[in-house]
Amino acid sequence: AQSVAQPEDQVNVAEGNPLTVKCTYSVSGNPYLFWYVQYPNRGLQFLLKYITGDNLVKGSYGFEAEFNKSQTSFHLKKPSALVSDSALYFCAVAGTASKLTFGTGTRLQVTL
């Protein structure tokens, strides 16, 4: 069975500071890894994904994520946070099948 852990319910960061949202995963075979963002009362929006290739993946809105196979991690990062980045972030994993397994989500709060 595949699983995702997001160990932090909430991450607080000041605007302009770097941010990291953590994600670890478990899956048989090579993983397909995703990050999604959800703004209040909205559906999920795709941010970025890792399938193969370069371990550093760049996505929308200046976000990036680093795939680390030995640590089974896929942490989301941004060099300089904005107040508008405040939202709920989900990490997800898939194996070779179509089904995604999501983490429980991490709320990012960026303050002035």
Add this chain to the structure above:
Amino acid sequence: DVKVTQSSRYLVKRTGEKVFLECVQDMDHENMFWYRQDPGLGLRLIYFSYDVKMKEKGDIPEGYSVSREKKERFSLILESASTNQTSMYLCASNKQGPGTQYFGPGTRLLVL
């Protein structure tokens, strides 16, 4: 742009009512998914469909059924709504395989 639409943003129903949630995608995607989202639990897969008239149970199918008569449309049915089915329901679609899923805006269902 991929567009996934859901028939209602908000619904209020009574216990025991039959409830239909509809989802339509316009990208000719083979796969469609229904999730429910609850605080602290993330997204949990209820059912998914990989072709017309084909369906597979997800992690929490009890109390739900689905219908896919046309490729672009995937319906979630609550045969007899209960208060513990109060939740946010999200529909998603993607092409075959573990690719990026695209989400609708969600339906917030309240069962009284």
